[in-house]
Structures are given as structure tokens and as C-alpha cells.
Amino acid sequence: MTEYKIALVGFGGVNRALAQLIAERNEDWKNALGFTLKIVGVTDLFLGSLINRQGLDAASLAALPVTKGALANLPGGDAVARTEAVIKDSGADIIAEATFTNPVDGEPATTFCRWALENGQHVVTTNKGPIALHGAALKALAQRNHVAFEYEGSVMSGTPVIRLARQLLAGSSINSFEGILNGTSNFVLTRMENGLGFTEAVEQAQALGYAEADPTADVEGHDVRLKVVILANELLDASLTVSDVRCNGISALTLEDIDQARQNNARWKLIGAATRHADGSVSASVEPRLLGNDHPLSSIGGATNAVSFSSDLIGTVTVSGPGAGRTETAFALLSDIISLHQSAAQGRE
Ligand SMILES: NC(=O)c1ccc[n+]([C@@H]2O[C@H](COP(=O)([O-])OP(=O)(O)OC[C@H]3O[C@@H](n4cnc5c(N)ncnc54)[C@H](O)[C@@H]3O)[C@@H](O)[C@H]2O)c1
Numbered sequence: 001m002t003e004y005k006i007a008l009v010g011f012g013g014v015n016r017a018l019a020q021l022i023a024e025r026n027e028d029w030k031n032a033l034g035f036t037l038k039i040v041g042v043t044d045l046f047l048g049s050l051i052n053r054q055g056l057d058a059a060s061l062a063a064l065p066v067t068k069g070a071l072a073n074l075p076g077g078d079a080v081a082r083t084e085a086v087i088k089d090s091g092a093d094i095i096a097e098a099t100f101t102n103p104v105d106g107e108p109a110t111t112f113c114r115w116a117l118e119n120g121q122h123v124v125t126t127n128k129g130p131i132a133l134h135g136a137a138l139k140a141l142a143q144r145n146h147v148a149f150e151y152e153g154s155v156m157s158g159t160p161v162i163r164l165a166r167q168l169l170a171g172s173s174i175n176s177f178e179g180i181l182n183g184t185s186n187f188v189l190t191r192m193e194n195g196l197g198f199t200e201a202v203e204q205a206q207a208l209g210y211a212e213a214d215p216t217a218d219v220e221g222h223d224v225r226l227k228v229v230i231l232a233n234e235l236l237d238a239s240l241t242v243s244d245v246r247c248n249g250i251s252a253l254t255l256e257d258i259d260q261a262r263q264n265n266a267r268w269k270l271i272g273a274a275t276r277h278a279d280g281s282v283s284a285s286v287e288p289r290l291l292g293n294d295h296p297l298s299s300i301g302g303a304t305n306a307v308s309f310s311s312d313l314i315g316t317v318t319v320s321g322p323g324a325g326r327t328e329t330a331f332a333l334l335s336d337i338i339s340l341h342q343s344a345a346q347g348r349e
């Protein structure tokens with residue numbers, strides 16, 4: 001049985017849900033998965049930081065009040081986020097990085113990942129910025145340091161997509177994909193179909209933990225653009241940058257547009273798509289599309305996401321599931337840890 005020491009970088013919805021899962025399920029994981037997790041450090045811009053190499057109580061962390069500097073109220077805690085120390089000095093084997101996604105330059109999360117990888121620590125992250133903007137460099141760094149860099153939760157939350165397509169569709173070349181890749185905007189469109197105003201719908205998505213810190217990224221398509229870059233580079237062998245992806249969001253759609261679509265047996269959906277052409281080039285876009293009610297993606301409602309891959313040997317494969325949510329995304333971190341544990345076990349054989 002392996003015990004991994006883990007440090008949580010960013011202690012918002014996702015990493016708090018991971019702490020809750022650890023509190024509730026560590027014993028089950030021992031038998032079912034062959035490992036347990038011991039939290040040895042936590043750091044958060046708002047809450048402060050705390051290191052304890054002997055292990056922190058996951059249930060107490062999960063129940064921590066959301067007040068400024070709250071970690072200073074626990075023994076050894078600090079009101080300041082000493083993130084570099086938590087990564088480098090906590091003795092963690094794994095860093096779970098879940099700070100804000102910065103769609104412009106991926107920082108400071110990219111630096112956090114780099115510190116950990118250079119320090120010989122595995123990184124699991126749900127943050128789209130470092131992967132979409134610096135994925136190749138971080139993967140190379142992980143490889144040089146013989147550690148894992150896993151990011152399943154960066155696309156479609158806990159719904160398996162990246163690993164599923166990479167591993168289970170290997171051998172059937174993926175030539176294109178199209179999908180609903182943002183939970184918040186799909187939730188907003190669905191609520192608007194029921195007559196709720198755009199602003200109220202966004203507020204509901206925020207309260208449910210789906211939205212980015214700045215929900216503009218959700219409704220203007222910037223979040224989907226990062227996910228399209230991640231999927232295209234991962235699965236279509238592309239080298240896209242964010243500026244290669246044409247991007248329009250849903251903020252200009254009105255209740256009248258949505259009602260008119262309904263009268264025409266159609267729905268507006270925010271679609272992220274990419275296609276590999278015969279010459280090897282890849283084009284990609286994010287845009288609202290009017291889908292007829294018979295289109296496979298038109299019935300995907302709420303924060304659910306779905307993506308259809310077109311591949312040469314088996315045609316179209318569609319994966320659907322939660323696209324956002326705290327526990328759902330914490331599950332993605334767990335799936336990354338399971339993956340790195342299995343790789344380590346295979347390496348030992
Ligand atoms: N919530 C979801 O449904 C979901 C799904 C998939 C991916 N993600 C991604 O996962 C990440 C975390 O999401 P969340 O819902 O937990 O967000 P959140 O806003 O609830 O939490 C992020 C936390 O990170 C902290 N933080 C920000 N910058 C920091 C820094 N420089 N140093 C230390 N702490 C810092 C904030 O104080 C905050 O508590 C984001 O990048 C998000 O895009 C979220």
C-alpha cells in the first residue's frame with residue numbers, strides 16, 4: 001500500500017471537495033485503489049497557508065470557514081499564502097494545483113507547476129491556463145524529471161475525455177471534434193430557454209460553483225477556446241495557440257433569439273470545434289451555433305457537456321457528462337492520481 005503526501009495549491013471549490021473526498025473515502029481507496037492520500041500542505045491567496053509534514057486532518061480542512069486568513073487559526077497556520085514553501089518544503093509527493101485559470105498567460109499557476117515538476121513532484125491540475133498556453137514545455141519538464149503531469153479535469157471536469165480519447169481511441173485516428181465544453185454557458189442557455197434572464201442565470205451558475213472567478217471567460221467563449229486548444233493539441237496532433245482559434249461567446253444572445261429558435265425546433269449552443277485537414281493543418285473555432293432539435297448535441301442541457309470525436313476506423317464517438325462542479329472536478333484530480341499510481345506500479349514491474 002502506498003501513501004502519497006499531497007499539497008493543495010488553491011483551496012477553493014475544487015480542492016476543498018478533494019479534501020472532503022479524502023476525509024470520507026481514504027480507507028476505501030486503500031483497498032480499492034492501493035493507495036491513500038495524506039494532506040501535508042495547503043495554500044490559498046485568500047485563506048493563507050499551512051504545512052504539517054505529519055499530516056493535516058482532511059475533515060477539518062474541508063470545514064474551514066471561508067474567511068480571510070482562516071488558515072492562521074489552525075496550529076502552525078499563516079494568514080499569508082506561502083505557496084513556494086508549501087510546494088517545495090512540505091515534503092509532498094503530489095501537488096494538486098487548482099488556482100484561478102488565467103486565460104492570458106497562465107500565471108502564476110504555470111510557475112507553481114514548474115516549481116513542483118523541477119522539484120521532482122507529480123502535478124495534477126484542473127487549471128486550463130498552464131496546459132493550453134504552456135502544455136508542451138510543462139510536459140517536457142515532467143518527462144525530464146520522471147514525474148507525472150496530469151490534467152484530465154481541464155476539459156469537461158470529471159467526465160473522462162482526454163485519457164479516454166488518447167488511450168481508448170488510439171489506433172483510430174481522430175480527425176475532428178465538436179462539443180459543448182463549458183458548463184456555465186450551457187447552463188445559462190438552458191435557463192434562458194426557461195425564461196430566466198442572462199444575468200440571473202450567470203449568478204445561479206456562480207452559486208453552484210460552475211463559473212470561473214470572472215464569468216466573462218465562460219460566456220465570451222474564452223474558457224472553451226482554452227479547452228479547444230488542449231483537445232486539438234492532445235488529440236489532433238496540432239500545435240495551436242489561443243490566437244489560432246476564432247472565438248465568439250453567447251453574451252449577445254437574447255431571450256427573443258432563444259424563443260425564436262424554439263419556435264423553429266432548434267436551440268442555440270456554444271460549440272467548440274477543430275478539424276484536421278488533408279494538408280495536416282488544423283482549424284478551430286468557438287461560436288454559438290443554431291442546432292436543430294435532431295442534432296445529437298442539442299439535447300445536452302444544464303452544466304452537462306458533450307463532445308463528438310470523428311475518427312477514421314469507428315466513425316463518431318460521443319462522450320457526455322458533467323462539465324463543471326466542485327466534487328465532479330475533484331474526481332478528475334483523483335482520476336489523475338489513480339493514473340499516476342498505475343503508471344508507477346507498471347514501472348516497478
Ligand atoms: N469549478 C469547476 O467546475 C471547475 C471545473 C474544471 C476546472 N476548473 C478549474 O479549476 C480551478 C479551480 O476551480 P475552483 O472552482 O476551485 O475555483 P475557486 O475560485 O473556487 O478557487 C480557486 C482558489 O484559488 C485561490 N488562488 C487564486 N490564485 C492563487 C494564487 N496565486 N495562490 C494561491 N491561491 C490562489 C483562490 O483564493 C481560490 O480560493 C480553476 O482553474 C478552474 O478553472 C473548475
Ligand SMILES: N[C@@H](CCO)C(=O)O
Pocket residue numbers: 154155156157181182183184185210211212218223323324325
Ligand atoms: N467554468 C468552467 C469550469 C469547467 O472548466 C465551466 O463552466 O465549464
